[in-house]
Amino acid sequence: MSFEWAAEYALFKEESKDEIDPPAASAPEESLSGEPSNKLTRREQEVASLVTHGLTNREVSTALRISERTAGNHVARILKKLGLRSRAQIAGWAGEHQSLTLDPD
DSSP states (O other), rough: OHHHHHHHHHHHHHHHHHHSSSSGGOOOOOOTTBBBBBOOOOHHHEEEEEEEEOOOOOHHHHHTTTTTHHHHHHHHHHHHHHOOHHHHHHHHHHHHHHGGOSOOO
């Protein structure tokens, strides 16, 4: 188990103590129509863009002036909403949705 995965798992467990499975094993959130919700909030889009550029949670927190824990929570929610398992998959998803691949500078 990688350190990054363990950290995301721990953050997820704190956020929802009644969950049994880690975020990698949970199903994506669904909209009322039963389709997976691919809609990210504006802040989640910003975080996804920074993750796509290879930033760590600490670097994301510095760039957005939020706590490192909040950055980790955003990453965990993005993973859950999109039904993904890793930061690399966030980058792949963002590549398919060009609006997130803008330069963060």
